[in-house]
Each structure stands twice: as structure tokens, then as C-alpha cells.
Amino acid sequence: MSYAIEMRNIRKEFPGIVANDDITLQVQEGEIHALFGENGAGKSTLMNVLFGLYQPDQGEIYVHGKKELINDPNDAARLGIGMVHQHFMLIDKFTVAENIILGREPKKHGVLDMAKAVKIVKKLSEKYGLDVDPNQKVEDITVGMQQRVEILKTLYRGSDILIFDEPTAVLTPIEIKELIEIMKRLVGEGKSIILITHKLKEIFEACDRCTVIRRGRNIDTVAITDTNPNDLASMMVGRKVNIQVNDAPYDPKEKVLEIEHLNVLDSRKVDVIKDLNLTVHGGEILGIAGVDGNGQTELIEAIAGLRKVKDGSIKINNDDVTNQKTRKIIEAGLGYIPEDRQKHGLVLDFSVGENMVLQTYYKKPYAQAGILHNKVITKKAKQLIQEFDVRTPSERTLARSLSGGNQQKVIVAREVDRSPQLLIAAQPTRGLDIGAIEFIHGKLIEEKKKGKAVLLVSFELDEILHLSDRIAVIYEGHIIDIVDPKKTDENELGLLMAGRKKGGSEA
Amino acid sequence: MSRILKKINWMTLLIPVVSVILGLLCGAVIMLIIGYNPVLAYQSIVESIFLQPYYGGETIRAMIPLMLAGIAVAFAFRTGLFNIGVEGQLLVGWFASVACAICFDHLPKVILLPMSITAGGAAGALWGFIPGLLKARFKVHEVISTIMMNYIALYTTAYLIKNFLYTEGERTPTIPAAASLASTFLADLTQGSRLHWGFVVAIIAVFAMWFGLWKTTKGYELRAVGFSPDASKYAGMNVSRNIMLSLTFSGIFAGLGGAMEGLGTYQYMTINSAFTGIGFNGIAVALLGLNTPLGVVLSGALFAGLQTGGMTMQSEAGVPVELIQIIIALIIFFVGSGYVIKWAFGRLSRKGHK
Numbered sequence: 064m065s066y067a068i069e070m071r072n073i074r075k076e077f078p079g080i081v082a083n084d085d086i087t088l089q090v091q092e093g094e095i096h097a098l099f100g101e102n103g104a105g106k107s108t109l110m111n112v113l114f115g116l117y118q119p120d121q122g123e124i125y126v127h128g129k130k131e132l133i134n135d136p137n138d139a140a141r142l143g144i145g146m147v148h149q150h151f152m153l154i155d156k157f158t159v160a161e162n163i164i165l166g167r168e169p170k171k172h173g174v175l176d177m178a179k180a181v182k183i184v185k186k187l188s189e190k191y192g193l194d195v196d197p198n199q200k201v202e203d204i205t206v207g208m209q210q211r212v213e214i215l216k217t218l219y220r221g222s223d224i225l226i227f228d229e230p231t232a233v234l235t236p237i238e239i240k241e242l243i244e245i246m247k248r249l250v251g252e253g254k255s256i257i258l259i260t261h262k263l264k265e266i267f268e269a270c271d272r273c274t275v276i277r278r279g280r281n282i283d284t285v286a287i288t289d290t291n292p293n294d295l296a297s298m299m300v301g302r303k304v305n306i307q308v309n310d311a312p313y314d315p316k317e318k319v320l321e322i323e324h325l326n327v328l329d330s331r332k333v334d335v336i337k338d339l340n341l342t343v344h345g346g347e348i349l350g351i352a353g354v355d356g357n358g359q360t361e362l363i364e365a366i367a368g369l370r371k372v373k374d375g376s377i378k379i380n381n382d383d384v385t386n387q388k389t390r391k392i393i394e395a396g397l398g399y400i401p402e403d404r405q406k407h408g409l410v411l412d413f414s415v416g417e418n419m420v421l422q423t424y425y426k427k428p429y430a431q432a433g434i435l436h437n438k439v440i441t442k443k444a445k446q447l448i449q450e451f452d453v454r455t456p457s458e459r460t461l462a463r464s465l466s467g468g469n470q471q472k473v474i475v476a477r478e479v480d481r482s483p484q485l486l487i488a489a490q491p492t493r494g495l496d497i498g499a500i501e502f503i504h505g506k507l508i509e510e511k512k513k514g515k516a517v518l519l520v521s522f523e524l525d526e527i528l529h530l531s532d533r534i535a536v537i538y539e540g541h542i543i544d545i546v547d548p549k550k551t552d553e554n555e556l557g558l559l560m561a562g563r564k565k566g567g568s569e570a
Numbered sequence: 571m572s573r574i575l576k577k578i579n580w581m582t583l584l585i586p587v588v589s590v591i592l593g594l595l596c597g598a599v600i601m602l603i604i605g606y607n608p609v610l611a612y613q614s615i616v617e618s619i620f621l622q623p624y625y626g627g628e629t630i631r632a633m634i635p636l637m638l639a640g641i642a643v644a645f646a647f648r649t650g651l652f653n654i655g656v657e658g659q660l661l662v663g664w665f666a667s668v669a670c671a672i673c674f675d676h677l678p679k680v681i682l683l684p685m686s687i688t689a690g691g692a693a694g695a696l697w698g699f700i701p702g703l704l705k706a707r708f709k710v711h712e713v714i715s716t717i718m719m720n721y722i723a724l725y726t727t728a729y730l731i732k733n734f735l736y737t738e739g740e741r742t743p744t745i746p747a748a749a750s751l752a753s754t755f756l757a758d759l760t761q762g763s764r765l766h767w768g769f770v771v772a773i774i775a776v777f778a779m780w781f782g783l784w785k786t787t788k789g790y791e792l793r794a795v796g797f798s799p800d801a802s803k804y805a806g807m808n809v810s811r812n813i814m815l816s817l818t819f820s821g822i823f824a825g826l827g828g829a830m831e832g833l834g835t836y837q838y839m840t841i842n843s844a845f846t847g848i849g850f851n852g853i854a855v856a857l858l859g860l861n862t863p864l865g866v867v868l869s870g871a872l873f874a875g876l877q878t879g880g881m882t883m884q885s886e887a888g889v890p891v892e893l894i895q896i897i898i899a900l901i902i903f904f905v906g907s908g909y910v911i912k913w914a915f916g917r918l919s920r921k922g923h924k
Contacts, residue, residue: 369803390806399804407804412797421794421805425787433786 065128067092067224067255068113068144073122075108082108083119084279088257090224092127095246095256097266097273097287100299101496102466105279106259110226114146115139126224142224145217149228151209153201159212160184160197163219187218192248207238214245225249226257231265232494235355236522243269261299261496263292277301300498309348311512313532316345318381319396319485319516320366325375327358327365327540335361337540339375343485348507348517350531350548352524354560358540359520360402363489366518367399368392380484393422398483400474402490402520408474409462416444416458419477451476452502468499475506486510489520504530524553538562584915585908586858586865590872593901597893606889614886615879625878627760631835632874633867634768635660638827639852640870641779642694644861646820648783650796653817655701655716656824657849658723659694661842663825665727666693668742668832668839671749672735679748686749687771687829694825695818697723702817706810712817720845728841741840751834766834775823780863782819792816824849854902873898 068090075083082105090096100106111117113124115133124131126142133139139146153162160181169179184197193211201209210230217225227246231239246256246269258270266273267287275282275298282298296304320343327336335358343349353359364370366377368389376385384392393399401407409418420429420440428439444458453472455465462470471491478486488507492500507530511517521527527534528548535545536559544559598608618625639656646653653659667690674682701715735742751766759765783789795802795812803809827848832839855873859865880894904911 367804388806388808389803393806401804406798406800408801410794410798410801413794417790417794421801424790430787433788435785435787435790437785 065092066090066125067094067127068257069125069128070109070113071123071125073109073112073119073124075112075117075119081279083112086122086276086279086281088274089284090255090257091272092255093250093253094271095250095258095269097270098257098259098276099261099266099273099295100276101261101498102468104276104299106276107228108279109276110146110228110257110259113139114144114226140220140222143222144224144226145220145222146226146228147210147213147217147230149230149232151213153209153212155202156200158198158200159195159204159215162201162212163197163215167220183219184215187215191218191245191252193245205238206233207235207241210234210238210242211245214249223253224255224257226259228259229261229494230258231260231262239265263295263497266295267292275299296497299496304497304501309508309511309530309532311508313347315347315532316514318342319345319379320518321376321378321381322366323376323378325362325365325377326373327361327370328373329361334373335540336365339537339541341535341542343516343518345484345516346511346514347532348511348519348530350527350534351518351520351537352527352534352556352560353522353537355522357537357560359489359537361540362537363399363402363487363518363520366392366487367397390422393483396484398478398481398486400471400478400486400488400491402493404467404471404474409470411461411463413462414459415448415453415455415462415465415473416441418462418473419444419447419458419480421477423481447473447476447480451479451506468495471495471499471503475503479506479510482513483515485516485518487518487520490522491519492521492523492526524556528553528556536560582860585911586860586869586905588911589858589901589904589908592904593897596900597897600896601889601893607887611883611887611889611893614882615876618882618886619875619879622761622882623759624761624763625882627756627763627765629871629874629878630769631763631765632878633870634766634772634830634834635827635848636851636855636874637772637866637870638775638823638830639848640855640859640866641775641863642820642823642827643852643856644859644863644866645779645783645823646816647856647861648796649792649812649816650799651705651813651816651820652713653698653716653820653824654713654853655697655719655723655849656820656827656852657845657847658716658720659697659821659824660828660831660846660849660852661720661723661727662697663690663694663828664832664839665730665828666690666825667749667829668745669730669735671745671833672743675746675748677748682746682748683751683833686745686833687826690829690832691822691825694821694823694828696821697825698817698819698821699814702814705817706813716817720849724842724845727839728843731839731841739840742838744837745833749833750837751830752837764835766830768830768834771826771830775826776863776867779823779866788815792819824852827852851898854898858901858905 066089068088070086070088073083073086086109088109098106108117112119115135115138124133131142163184164180169176169183181197188195193215195208195211195215201212230242234242250256260266270287272284272286273295274284275295277299322339322341325336325339326334329335339362351359361370365372368387372386376383378384379395379397382395384395405411410421423429424435429436441458448455448458451472453476454469462473491503507517507519519527519530531548533545534548535542536556538560539562543562544564601608601611619629620626639660642656643653667686670689671682671686674685697719701712701719704710704715705712731742737743751768753767756765757763783793791807792812792815795807795809799809851873855866855869858869876894876898880891883889884891
């Protein structure tokens with residue numbers, strides 16, 4: 064039979080590395096095919112070859128059974144290959160319809176025919192159940208909707224082979240569900256889809272077959288019905304995956320973080336934390352579960368002194384740190400793995416070494432009398448790179464050029480090494496691959512075992528259930544309930560996160 | 571030494587070097603079109619600077635304020651700020667140093683000279699601090715406020731001279747010898763050029779920028795805030811204070827540049843009806859020097875050489891001195907379009923592989 068896409072024995076070399084080494088990818092007509100591998104395994108290179116951005120050094124590409132040379136993205140578009148990029152390429156100030164037709168505008172007597180454009184977009188949107196309003200401005204619609212606009216863009220250009228590049232990284236759980244439905248509807252209409260991902264859950268929910276690549280090589284292509292998550296994960300990482308378990312007995316020690324009657328305003332001066340009480344003890348991981356936007360970010364920022372507390376008190380180790388300067392709170396014993404690692408966790412244009420001392424650069428032994436001791440900093444950086452297995456050419460490499468997982472390792476290394484009494488981890492594994500997740504979970508558990516207090520905030524219920532000793536559910540700015548992870552399940556948590564207390568009463 | 575060489579990224583050096591070559595080539599083409607001899611023109615520049623002590627001295631003399639202005643721009647740039655106000659900071663520095671020298675003319679040299687230089691630096695610092703404060707407190711963009719501060723500086727210094735320090739010739743009186751950086755030794759050495767001891771100050775400034783930014787905790791903080799104010803805030807740094815500090819430091823360098831003109835080159839200050847241009851050339855110097863201390867020295871030398879040599883070019887090759895400005899503009903143009911140069915080299919080297 065002929066394949067929608069067949070890439071045979073593709074090899075692509077860059078100076079110093081072989082990004083793709085003899086990779087074969089066969090995508091059947093009308094299937095959702097997962098391309099599965101860790102960050103840096105060569106997924107993007109392979110797709111860029113298919114999309115005409117790179118020329119392969121070896122190998123052939125067949126589209127619908129015909130051998131083709133794809134020299135640039137225009138060739139790819141002509142062959143019906145469309146890419147839904149991870150970072151959207153949309154113009155915020157334009158409407159949905161304007162964005163979609165851009166570059167291929169319908170014309171009447173040489174003049175843009177906007178009415179026709181809106182009609183076309185509406186029709187396409189209805190056909191695939193995308194439910195997009197063509198006249199809204201892109202800046203006014205949600206991220207999920209913007210992604211649908213990207214999908215429509217490729218459909219408008221007549222693509223019948225769609226590449227989705229890590230599409231769920233930016234979506235909420237509900238949006239992910241909807242996206243998978245959309246993808247299924249697309250293949251139902253005869254399209255073929257390649258889904259680039261490193262999330263197992265999506266593969267099992269959406270895909271028909273899966274090609275696993277590791278370090279630029281083909282490992283295997285399997286039908287989803289013939290495999291299971293553990294096997295697939297092991298295939299990707301190349302060894303047995305040790306799911307880190309929080310197996311240390313729950314033995315809470317003294318109170319490390321004590322929050323009482325906390326009230327915080329958000330940027331629009333609306334109450335976002337309302338009378339919140341929370342205690343975290345040494346030797347425990349407290350997970351905060353909740354739907355995004357229920358005050359998690361503001362709560363952490365208030366603890367870290369980055370947001371003003373209107374009312375109430377925050378104590379770390381019995382030290383009142385309410386509305387103190389961030390540096391003082393850090394010195395009082397706060398470690399913080401921020402949610403947005405690139406924006407808040409790292410100075411991307413600093414070297415890895417410089418990033419390792421972002422909070423301690425002014426202290427002994429890294430400095431004395433205002434003069435940096437660069438040798439000591441370098442030594443420390445080298446030690447941490449080794450200890451935390453940060454994959455970087457050297458400590459002088461810019462943080463910007465590391466992969467997401469390694470950037471996060473730099474942050475974790477820095478925060479854990481300072482050995483803070485309280486470690487806040489906000490979405491510590493978002494967007495990371497299994498290997499890195501495993502590593503970071505292991506480190507959080509280690510901190511707990513050392514008797515430190517860990518406050519974990521995550522939108523991934525699995526992660527919360529998996530790691531926490533206690534789970535606090537946050538809803539509309541206060542803790543609605545605290546539950547034991549051993550005695551609860553996703554259903555109960557889901558209800559609590561939606562604001563329903565046990566027994567069905569509205570909170 | 572080999573370790574230092576290894577650290578250099580040759581690709582980044584490519585753009586300034588190629589830009590200079592292209593700028594000179596384009597200048598030559600323009601000369602040819604108008605009917606001058608470019609070989610003779612460039613020859614006269616090189617010969618005058620390297621063989622005639624007077625022009626050599628004048629080149630170093632012209633380098634001093636250019637380097638200080640370049641350091642001022644580069645320092646701010648390294649901390650994430652665009653200091654377009656170097657010109658104004660330089661003018662107030664110039665005025666303050668001259669005014670200080672004249673007002674305290676009874677003091678001995680050991681006190682008066684350092685005091686006058688400090689006055690220049692302090693005035694520049696103030697002129698940098700104000701836009702820094704405006705940015706830190708009210709989020710006023712520093713490009714706008716520093717441009718405005720340039721005009722305030724231009725007319726304020728003119729007003730102050732006219733009303734308080736006026737003497738014949740639309741200028742201040744000449745400063746006392748006790749505040750002067752001029753040196754008969756240096757002048758004799760260079761056959762009567764205006765070369766003065768200010769080059770020592772410029773060298774110290776270059777060193778100070780390097781040491782301050784890369785060897786001190788304050789410099790680490792300033793660079794961190796420049797690259798990422800958010801991450802710096804999360805790491806417990808005071809972002810507003812660092813913005814103010816950065817522009818203040820930058821202003822000190824610019825102010826010193828003005829003081830060098832007042833205490834060294836001219837020994838007085840004229841009532842300027844237009845900007846000196848040194849501050850704006852400082853932006854070009856920093857840009858061509860890739861905002862590095864050593865780069866500023868090299869590009870400062872190039873610009874100073876072109877400007878000084880341009881005069882002999884006019885007398886010996888008959889080429890109008892204005893052409894020098896065109897060449898400088900062309901160099902800046904090519905640096906600005908560095909992307910094109912990178913692209914072209916990428917294409918060339920790829921073809922070479924095939």
C-alpha cells in the first residue's frame with residue numbers, strides 16, 4: 064500500500080552531530096501517527112526536512128507514493144504538507160479570517176474580497192467542527208482558539224498532511240481534550256496527521272501508530288494497541304524508566320511555612336487570594352492542586368515577596384516575612400523553582416555558570432568586598448553540572464542554548480544546592496521529557512527526605528497525586544480542602560477543583 | 571594568551587572588520603566617481619597619522635573623548651539601556667569641569683585638577699541619573715528622556731556661560747594652569763599637537779568598565795538586570811536601583827569625556843549653538859566596538875584617525891573632508907546591516923563545501 068508520507072533512510076548531519084541517522088518514517092493515509100522522542104532526539108530536524116527547511120544528506124521522501132524533492136516550504140505546501148507550529152505565527156491585531164487568508168487572499172476585480180474570505184473560513188471551521196469566529200481579533204481569543212486558527216491556516220492552503228509540533232504544550236487539560244477530538248475529526252475527513260510529542264498520555268488517547276526515535280536513530284514503529292506506556296517510555300529513554308515514588312514515610316516535622324488569613328490583590332486590584340490558611344511542615348511535600356488561575360501564581364509570588372500582601376501573615380521558620388524584600392526572604396530560607404523558567408528562573412544571556420549563583424553571587428565564597436571570585440564560581444558550576452547531570456558543552460555556554468530540560472536542571476541545581484528550608488516548585492516539569500521529569504521528581508523527594516518542606520504547585524494531577532504527602536486544593540483564592548493522596552482519586556480532586564466540597568455542597 | 575584567543579568568537583569579529591573594509595571601499599568608489607584619487611587620499615591619511623607626529627598626536631587627542639563617549643554608551647548597553655544622552659552628559663561635564671577650575675583658581679594643582687575632573691564626572695552622573703530615575707519610577711523610556719536631556723544640557727550650558735562666565739569670543743575664560751591637563755612635554759613630543767594627559771583618564775575608564783562589569787558583584791547585578799529584569803527580580807535584586815545606577819555610571823564616563831575637552835583640548839568652553847557630535851559618535855564607536863572595552867579603543871582609534879587624517883586628505887589629495895563623514899556613516903551602515911554580511915558569508919562558505 065502507499066503511504067501518505069514515507070521518509071526513507073533519512074540522514075542529516077550538522078557540524079559535530081548527526082541529528083538524523085538513517086531514520087525511516089511511514090505514515091499511513093488517514094492515521095494519526097506519533098513521532099515520539101526526548102527533547103533533542105531529532106524529531107524537529109526530521110520534520111524540518113519534511114517541511115523543506117533542511118535538505119537531507121541522504122534518503123528519499125515519498126508523498127502519496129510518489130518520490131518528491133522538497134526544496135523549501137513552498138514545495139511542501141504544494142504537496143499538501145502543512146505545519147501547525149508550537150509557537151503560533153499569527154498577527155495579533157488582525158482578525159481570524161485575515162490571518163488565515165494572509166498570503167493567499169481571495170480577490171474580486173483585483174481587490175481583497177473580505178466577505179468571501181469570511182465565508183470560506185466559516186465553512187472550513189464548520190466542516191471540521193472548529194467553532195472559530197472569523198471576525199474576532201486574534202489578540203482577543205484564547206490560546207486554544209489561536210491554535211485552531213493555525214490549523215485552519217493549513218487547511219485553507221489545502222493541506223491534507225498536517226504536522227502538529229508539540230501542540231499541547233500551551234493548552235489546558237480541557238483544550239487538550241478538544242484538540243484530540245479535532246484531530247480525530249480531521250482524520251475522519253481523510254487527512255493524515257503527524258503528532259510530534261513527548262507525552263505518553265496523548266499518544267494513547269489520540270494516535271494509531273507511533274514511531275520512536277532516540278538520539279537521531281529509529282528505534283521502532285509500533286501500533287498503539289500493541290504496546291503500553293511503560294514499554295514506550297523505556298523505548299524512548301533507552302533504559303528502564305524508574306518512576307520515582309514518594310516512598311519515604313510521612314513524618315512531618317516542625318512548621319516551616321505558616322500562612323494565616325492571607326489576602327492578596329492581583330494586577331487588576333481584584334482580590335485573588337482570600338483568607339488563605341496553609342501550613343507546610345519539614346519533611347513533607349505539600350501539593351497544591353487547582354485549575355489554572357485560581358490564585359496559585361499570586362500565592363507563590365506573595366510568599367516570595369514579589370507581590371504585595373494586603374492582609375494576613377506569612378512566616379518561614381517562625382520568621383515573619385510578610386511584605387519583606389525578596390532577598391531577605393531568600394536569605395530566610397526560601398528556594399524557588401518558578402513556573403516560567405525562561406523568564407523568571409534564568410538570565411538566558413548569562414552563562415550556565417553565572418546562572419548557578421544568581422542569588423548567592425554577592426556572598427562568600429563567591430565574592431568578597433564586592434569583587435567576584437570567578438574561579439570559585441566556575442568550580443561550583445562545574446560541580447553542579449556534574450552532580451545534576453546538566454548536558455552542556457561547558458559552564459561558559461549561554462543558558463539560552465540549552466534544552467528546556469537542561470535549563471530546568473540548572474535551576475533545580477541552584478535552588479537545591481542552597482539547601483533552603485522551604486522549596487517552592489511551580490510546574491517544575493512542564494514541557495519536559497520523561498528522563499528530566501524522573502530526575503526532578505527524584506530531587507524533590509530527596510529534599511523531603513532531608514527534612515525540608517516542599518511546596519509543589521502543578522496543573523498535572525498525576526504529578527500531584529504521585530508526589531504529595533498532602534494535597535491542598537485551591538479554588539478561587541482559598542484552600543477549599545486538604546486531602547490525603549492515598550484516600551483520594553482524580554474524580555474527587557476534579558470536583559474539589561471545580562469548587563464542590565464532599566457531599567455536593569457548593570463552596 | 572592562547573586561552574584568550576580561544577575565547578574570541580571569530581564570527582563576531584567578522585562584522586566590524588568587514589564593515590570597515592566595505593566602508594572604505596565604498597568611500598573609494600565615491601571618490602572615483604567624483605574624480606578624486608582614492609589611493610592618494612587613503613595614503614595621505616595613513617602617512618599623516620603614522621609618519622607625522624603632529625597628526626599622530628592629534629589622533630590620540632581626538633580618541634580621548636570618543637573613547638569615553640563610547641565607553642558610556644557601551645556600559646549602558648551592556649546593562650540593557652540605550653543612553654542616547656551621552657552628548658548632553660558630555661556638555662554638562664565639560665561645563666562643570668571648566669566652571670570648577672575657574673571658580674577655584676586659587677587652589678594648587680594637586681587639588682584643583684582632580685577636583686575639576688571629578689566635577690565633570692559628577693555633572694555627567696547627575697545628567698544620567700535623572701533619566702534613570704524617570705525610568706525606574708515612572709517607566710519613562712530612557713531613549714526619549716536622554717534625548718530631551720541633551721537639549722536641556724545644550725541650552726543650559728549656553729545660558730550659564732553667557733550669564734556667569736562670559737568672556738570675549740563667545741566663550742568662558744581660559745582655565746588656570748593648575749587645572750589644565752595640557753602638557754608641553756606631550757606637545758613638544760608631537761610637534762605642537764594638542765595631545766594632553768587625558769589619555770590616562772580614558773585608559774582608566776576602559777579598564778574601569780571591564781573590571782566593573784565583569785569582576786564585581788555590582789557589575790554582575792547590572793548585567794543581570796540588563797538581560798532579564800524579571801529573573802533578576804525573582805533572584806532578589808533591586809531592579810529600579812540598578813537602572814538608576816547604570817545610567818549614572820554611564821553618565822560619569824560621558825561627563826569625564828566632556829571634562830577632557832574642557833581641561834585638555836580647549837582649556838575653555840564655547841557657547842555651543844549646536845551639538846559637538848562627540849556623544850553621537852560615541853554611539854557609533856560603541857556599536858563598531860561590539861560594546862566591549864577593547865573594541866571601543868580600537869574603533870575609537872579608527873574614527874579619530876579618519877577625522878584627523880581627513881584634514882591632510884583635503885590638503886594633499888584635494889578630497890573634501892566631508893567625505894570622511896560619509897565613510898564613517900557607511901561603516902555604521904554596514905555594521906547595522908551585519909545580518910547581511912553573516913548571510914553572505916554563510917552562502918559563500920556553503921558554496922565552498924560543494
